[in-house]
Amino acid sequence: MMRPMKLGGEQILFGEGSLAHLETLNFEKAVVVIGSDTFIKNGLLDKVETHLEKACIAMETFVGVEPNPGFETVKKGAAFMQEHQPDLIVALGGGSVMDAAKAMWIYYENPGLDSLKPLMDKKTFPKLRKKAKFLCIPTTAGTGSEVSRSIVITDDKTGIKYGIGNMEMMPDIAICDPVATLTLPKGLTAETGMDTIAHALEALASTRANYLSDIMAEKAFVDAYETLPKVLENPKNIRRRETMLNASMVAGMAFTNVSLGIVHSIAHSLGSLFNLSHGLSNAVLLPYVLRFNSRDEKTAALYDRLAGEVGHPSLPEALTRLNEQAGIPKALKDLVPDEQAFMDKLDRLIELSVNDGCTKTNPITPTYEEFKTLIMHAYHGQ
Ligand SMILES: [Fe+2]
Structure with a gap:
């Protein structure tokens, strides 16, 4: 039997200049998740902040998602979100950043959870969007994580990578502006x-x-x-x-x-x-x-x-x-x-x-x- 197709969340923007769509959004506070300080140095994070400012959206930045992100980083990011209470989460990066930010979103929305286990089963997968919507700005081309329901998170203790898929994790907004990929080595x-x-x-x-x-x-x-x-x-x-x-x-x-x-x-x-x-x-x-x-x-x-x-x-x-x-x-x-x-x-x-x-x-x-x-x-x- 065919499974239902879902091609994206609420909004998909692509093409040069699509980053400006941030200016049309209606949120109060964004937490932007990035990997290293590369986008601070090259000005991409500033560009995002300028667009968010025009929409009167305050911004906090979580820096520090490693390649092949681990569960400890996910917990750190979720704690950062608990502190700042965003109603919009922005993942600005490649697959690792987008995957880690999706996972942070889950544990921010469901602070009672403390392991990857409930994510493994469709029946126990937690509900999202009670506190925040999720937006991806991919900076690689790429993993497709901006339109995917999947994440790969590493268990820090065993080193095993868990590929987890659930349509609940489909990003609400994907902004695929090639400007964000121009400096990719x-x-x-x-x-x-x-x-x-x-x-x-x-x-x-x-x-x-x-x-x-x-x-x-x-x-x-x-x-x-x-x-x-x-x-x-x-x-x-x-x-x-x-x-x-x-x-x-x-x-x-x-x-x-x-x-x-x-x-x-x-x-x-x-x-x-x-x-x-x-x-x-x-x-x-x-x-x-x-x-x-x-x-x-x-x-x-x-x-x-x-x-x-x-x-x-x-x-x-x-x-x-x-x-x-x-x-x-x-x-x-x-x-x-x-x-x-x-x-x-x-x-x-x-x-x-x-x-x-x-x-x-x-x-x-x-x-x-x-x-x-x-x-x-x-x-x-x-
Ligand atoms: Fe892949």
């Missing part, structure tokens, strides 16, 4: 751009893919594939930044509804065990997983059609080439050079990948042994 532009491509391709091959998600994911794939090398060549080109950010948003709308596949399952597991960057892991894994999934006839036909759309005879090879252009390493061994350390955790890596939520919607459900072969091919670059 080249490496992060490449990694997050490849994450967008992984979202699009995995949504297209998902066993839950549908007419609407296909339209969004296919456009996102073609645009991101064609634009990413051009953005890397000329990072200050606002039009190309805009195309990447729009593609990220639309791929996010697709995957948050139809889920992903084993590129993400393995990347989540690698993130938990080796603390690797999400986008980088996805990028390295993509060509290997595409080859594996091509065993399924319908998926192979889909990949051939997509390869044709970007003028290439083979989709896995097209992705290998794109990785080369983007400066992404060829094999997992380049990310975890200590082979013994990798082998020591291989069983756990496979176990986590088998049980990851994204495995369910991959076109083929790999066995334990198939996961092992696939991961070892990706490790040695075969």
Whole structure:
């Protein structure tokens, strides 16, 4: 049975200049959540404050969301919100900041909660929007977190990353202004751009893919594939930044509804065990997983059609080439050079990948042994 599609919250704004939409909002106090002080130094936070001031919205800033945010940071942010009582929460950053801010929102709204456990079950997932609405301004293109119901939060004690999804967490307002992505460094532009491509391709091959998600994911794939090398060549080109950010948003709308596949399952597991960057892991894994999934006839036909759309005879090879252009390493061994350390955790890596939520919607459900072969091919670059 089809699941209902939800493409965003109340408002979605995109394109150059859309940040000015902040001036039309009707709130009293905003807490803006940022990662490091980068946006204080480069003036982006000032821009946001100026727009909020025009709407007579007071602003407080929570600084200090780390990459792969942990539950301790979530609790700190929620305590900061308790102190300042915002009726608007603004996440200004990439996936980590948006995910952490969504989680802070949950614990701010529900101060009685003290663990991630109630979030794991649909029946116990807490209600939101009693105190505040949630707004995202993505500064990477990207995770699509601005239009997704998902978060990834790390349990600080075990190091395990929990991917949690619930439509309650869909941001109310998403403002995707490419100006906010202009200063993103080249490496992060490449990694997050490849994450967008992984979202699009995995949504297209998902066993839950549908007419609407296909339209969004296919456009996102073609645009991101064609634009990413051009953005890397000329990072200050606002039009190309805009195309990447729009593609990220639309791929996010697709995957948050139809889920992903084993590129993400393995990347989540690698993130938990080796603390690797999400986008980088996805990028390295993509060509290997595409080859594996091509065993399924319908998926192979889909990949051939997509390869044709970007003028290439083979989709896995097209992705290998794109990785080369983007400066992404060829094999997992380049990310975890200590082979013994990798082998020591291989069983756990496979176990986590088998049980990851994204495995369910991959076109083929790999066995334990198939996961092992696939991961070892990706490790040695075969
Ligand atoms: Fe992703």
